[in-house]
Amino acid sequence: MERIGEKAYLVLENGRVFQGRRFGAPGELMAEVVFTTGMGGYLETITDPSYWGQIVVQTFPLIGNYGVIPADFESGVVGPRGYIVKAWCQAPSNFRSEGSLDAFFKDRGLCALEGIDTRTLTKIIREKGVMNGMITSDPDKADIGAIRAYKVQGVVREVSTKEPYAMGSSDARLHIALMDYGMKKSIGECLVKRGAKVTVCPCTTTARELSDMGVDGIMLSNGPGDPAENVELIENLKEIYKLGKPMFGICLGHQLLALAHGARTEKLKYGHRGENQPVKDLETGRVYITSQNHGYAVVGGSIPAEKGRELYVNVNDGTCEGVRYTDCNAFTTQFHPEACAGPLDTEWLFDRFFSMIGGSSVCR
Numbered sequence: 001m002e003r004i005g006e007k008a009y010l011v012l013e014n015g016r017v018f019q020g021r022r023f024g025a026p027g028e029l030m031a032e033v034v035f036t037t038g039m040g041g042y043l044e045t046i047t048d049p050s051y052w053g054q055i056v057v058q059t060f061p062l063i064g065n066y067g068v069i070p071a072d073f074e075s076g077v078v079g080p081r082g083y084i085v086k087a088w089c090q091a092p093s094n095f096r097s098e099g100s101l102d103a104f105f106k107d108r109g110l111c112a113l114e115g116i117d118t119r120t121l122t123k124i125i126r127e128k129g130v131m132n133g134m135i136t137s138d139p140d141k142a143d144i145g146a147i148r149a150y151k152v153q154g155v156v157r158e159v160s161t162k163e164p165y166a167m168g169s170s171d172a173r174l175h176i177a178l179m180d181y182g183m184k185k186s187i188g189e190c191l192v193k194r195g196a197k198v199t200v201c202p203c204t205t206t207a208r209e210l211s212d213m214g215v216d217g218i219m220l221s222n223g224p225g226d227p228a229e230n231v232e233l234i235e236n237l238k239e240i241y242k243l244g245k246p247m248f249g250i251c252l253g254h255q256l257l258a259l260a261h262g263a264r265t266e267k268l269k270y271g272h273r274g275e276n277q278p279v280k281d282l283e284t285g286r287v288y289i290t291s292q293n294h295g296y297a298v299v300g301g302s303i304p305a306e307k308g309r310e311l312y313v314n315v316n317d318g319t320c321e322g323v324r325y326t327d328c329n330a331f332t333t334q335f336h337p338e339a340c341a342g343p344l345d346t347e348w349l350f351d352r353f354f355s356m357i358g359g360s361s362v363c364r
């Protein structure tokens with residue numbers, strides 16, 4: 001099929017220029033360029049708020065084959081600021097599809113490029129580390145200094161819900177607060193299908209408010225940006241974990257709880273984004289294949305020994321993938337047990353959370 005998009009470019013902060021063609025919405029933008037190796041699951045990626053402020057590069061060369069399926073969306077927003085593929089599928093085919101990526105991106109204002117040499121681009125990011133870039137029609141006017149200076153900032157409050165809302169049946173026996181730092185809806189669904197009523201709470205919800213709600217457990221969601229910049233939310237968590245309620249944190253939630261315990265986080269060279277990241281359980285020696293999307297990690301050795309210990313590590317690079325706390329009733333994972341997209345191998349961790357709360361989980 002003929003490719004018709006207008007010529008446009010990705011300019012990297014190191015001056016390297018890639019030529020491609022536009023699809024989706026028009027526009028010029030700067031963002032952090034990250035790659036994901038997931039072969040499918042592009043709808044979950046596009047609607048994951050954790051990608052706020054980033055240009056996502058899909059390493060899999062053909063994206064969009066099964067069209068646009070709103071039931072698979074992970075939130076009501078489009079996460080990434082920009083989107084880059086080798087080729088997008090102009091004739092999607094799936095019985096659930098409601099349209100093409102191009103029309104969806106135009107409708108939601110997502111600026112995308114195709115025809116980019118994503119293999120070379122990914123190798124550059126892998127070798128030199130994550131860097132910023134700009135999508136533009138006029139690369140000669142791109143200001144490299146401004147591209148370099150771009151930083152994803154203050155994003156959690158932007159994506160978190162402003163008002164609490166409920167998920168699941170109101171007569172459920174267990175009530176779980178889900179702190180929304182930019183959550184994927186699958187996390188809430190994993191709690192609801194085990195028989196809990198979930199209240200999705202704004203990220204600023206205090207320990208006092210959670211206690212007044214009478215919740216049985218507290219779930220900390222994923223979310224965008226540099227975890228360490230969320231100073232107030234980290235202070236808030238110090239009070240929340242003192243409530244002594246069972247807690248389970250995922251990705252940004254894992255990082256924030258570690259920071260609240262005095263641990264450090266660091267930026268990874270190019271992050272882990274994909275659906276086949278191997279993670280080892282240090283208690284059993286078992287390795288799980290996991291779904292991931294993060295650019296920062298908790299420094300395993302910085303977790304105060306009297307407060308907790310590393311529970312999982314990444315088999316590829318040895319980075320911290322989870323913590324078991326000994327000073328509060330909590331455990332956390334850097335990877336995504338809710339999957340979506342990716343393997344469901346660690347979904348049983350939600351059952352562990354339910355058994356900590358004292359309810360057997362009823363999977364429906």
Ligand SMILES: NC(=O)CC[C@H](N)C(=O)O
Pocket residue numbers: 050221222223224225226227250251252253293294295296297
């Ligand atoms: N998916 C997430 O929660 C990502 C956490 C954090 N923003 C990071 O990039 O490391």
